[in-house]
Amino acid sequence: MDRGGCQMSGGGGGGGEGSGIDRNGVITLEDLESFTEDQLSDSGNGSLEDGEAMEEEDGSDRLLHYWQEVARGHQVEVSQDMAEPIQQLSSNNHGRSNREQVPFTLLSRKEKCGELLYEKRQYEKGHWACITMHEDTYEQSICYGFMRIMRYICQQNAIGNYLGMTLPIVTVVRTNENQSVISHDVTVAYYLPAEHQAQPPQPYDSDIVIEVWPASTVYTRPFTGPTNEVTIVNQISVMAELLDSPDLCDNNSFIVAGYTNPAHSNRQNEIWFLERR
Template sequence: MDESCCLNGGGGESQRLGHEQGIITLEDLESISEDQLSDSFTDTLGERELEEDEGQDRLLSYWQNVARGHRIEVSRDMAEPIQQLTSNNNGTHHRERVPFTLISRKEKCGDVLYETRYYDKAHWACITIAEDTYEQSVGYGFMKIMKYICQQNSSGIYLGMTIPILTIVHTDEENSIFSRAVTVAYYLPSNHQAQPPQPLDPDLVIEEWPATTVYTRIFTGATNETSLMSQSNTLAEILDFPGQYITDRFIVAGYTNPAATHRLNEIWFIQKH
């Protein structure tokens, strides 16, 4: 198993994060509606009549404009995946959740402080990528996974979205320095677990991750250097199991659109074996 792509994965070159994760993710592209697109596109480019067969170019242009604000270039070959995710957001596909077994939950005054969960072994599509900035690493990693979901696989089919999408953040032992190299991971839907379609992109790898126990805490809002450090430190302080989790990385689990006002995320710490 390539350890760079599993929950026990290795790190990369470290640097402090200088940008918020205003990233185009799978869910950004899937969540945009035609009405939102039309309004935003009209505001940006002025009113003009668009023919139905221009829809794909319209979507691509919209996301290229969004991406430039985050120093990410969306290439022409993203047009079809963007179109597929937008089309499949109309109720034809549901988002399958990664299954787990709840081991325990710690509460205080009715609030959940953290949960301990067991995730069985499963196949994930993952990529470890290091661009010039952390933001670019995550953005380009997501886009490569998006292509895999959208027919660029050995079966030539749309695989469907699963949640959460995981980002493994590599750090130093004190969580004070973040690596620009991140591992982005997508859980294969249950109907593809036995025989996962293979990626056409050689940078993507299908891994069977071993069964893993994680300590997880929910948080809302943006995922940037400040918020991730704060959330990871909070989880470390309230855990009843000091010294029983891996300290040179943690996981950000994303469930909702990063641009949403009430974004739902989780911080995961990996239990040591």
């Protein structure tokens, strides 16, 4: 199976202020479109192997090698064929304020002593590009799946255009009956931007499927940090205890919504429980 040129097992890196990355040296999903070649040149962190000078490379190679340097700190390998998707995401600089969010209606919030426990939201029917991975670990599956979704977003689709980034990227996880073990089958999904909802561009990758997800009522709770089998099981347990009526929700299928790149050591996430229809 094509693993999307990505391998990950956590870790840390080094970065500086003004570099377009966080202080741990991680390029986040939030920074993908806003990260430009000018920032790259100013960052001082773009050293290349074999002593090559940044000025001797074209923009796509420069960005690819910068990503590779940063990714090594997280045991993530970014392959050569990711150069074009990275270049596309970086050159289509629309700014964070214009980044499209998956639309929803907030129905209610539950708080305790000023702390948000969870929100109840209504998500409408929509088209999602989905790929199901079957890797050895959850971390590997989301990493490989995300890289392949990136290719779809960046021209490897029927219209040959950059589609635009939406947030969050979500993963559907399945558990056993007592919610203690996560299946190795993990679905990574990307919400099509509004302009492509009526006619979603078909992917070149035959493993990516365009699905229509029905309108759903979702209970969500934010959490930070890496997402792996242990943290997800813990988050499912916490959320189940907080809900007044957890039996109203699916008990073996959950969603992890990610707002930052899978390689980010301090990811911004949500756990979603889906109310039974």
